[in-house]
Amino acid sequence: MIGRITGTLIEKTPPVVCIDVGGIGYEIDVPMSTLYDLPETGARVTLYTHLAVREDAHTLYGFLSDKERSAFRLLIKVTGIGARTALSVLSGMTVDELGSAITQQETGRLTRVPGIGKKTAERLLLELRGKLGADLPSAPGTVSxxxxxxxxxxxxxxxxxxxxxxxxxxxxxxxxxxxxxxxxxxxxxxxx
Structure with missing residues (x-):
């Protein structure tokens, strides 16, 4: 398993970046939130990664923080949520916003993410309750x-x-x- 990559950022082609590590260029799919926070090409970067191995492909997903990677791993465990949808969710909201939406059971915030319909949002809320956002303070009925x-x-x-x-x-x-x-x-x- 490849858990982290450190190297020189040589290419940014949304949603893929390429990082040179010892002469080998690793293509890594990243959420837009990570892409926007990356430095210019030529800079040294470290990404936390998740390697997905399938019959037809080995795909590497990268994140600037371990918190994002953990949220991605929780998302892809939800029935009907693939890696692309999980990246879309993390592109559309921060991990804290996602945790808040789950804690407060807000389908509306999740359905604003492209590719997430009402049923998928409800499934996310159900399956991630207590797993993501449980550490965030919540005061039901107050304006947040x-x-x-x-x-x-x-x-x-x-x-x-x-x-x-x-x-x-x-x-x-x-x-x-x-x-x-x-x-x-x-x-x-x-x-x-």
Whole structure:
């Protein structure tokens, strides 16, 4: 198993990078979050890797942190989630955002990722509950990631546009109850 690679970054062709290690160029599939954080070509880099061996291919996946690699490994264990979908999830959100979505059981945040439908999002929430994001603090019913989504959904249901909702959401302080957050947002909308 190849667990980590350190070498010279010689090519970035999304979603693949090539790293030269002792004269051998390793092609590594990476999530976009890793790709954006890599230095310019010619720089020395270290990636945590996961090697997937199949009949028709040996594919190396790379991540800037062990935390990302661990999340990838958890994702590919979920029924119906392959490596490409797992990379897509990690490209669309950070590990902490994913953990928060799982802890707060928010399908909406997951369905925003390309390739993740409602049923897949529900399966992810079910199978990863307690495995990813369990160490993140959560206060159900308060305005944080999921509470903010509840406020926006309530405002959208009342006929406000998405841009009006986002503007009103900026007036809502962190940590208040969702109901109070909706009242605050409605007050700010009535003043405009």
């Amino acid at each position: 990631g999921g509470g903010r989504e509840d406020i926006v959904n309530a405002l959208l249901a009342l006929g406000y546009s998405n841009s009006e909702c986002q503007a009103a959401l900026k007036k809502v302080p962190e940590g208040v109850e969702v109901a109070e957050g909706i009242r605050t947002a409605l007050k700010s909308l009535s003043r405009t």
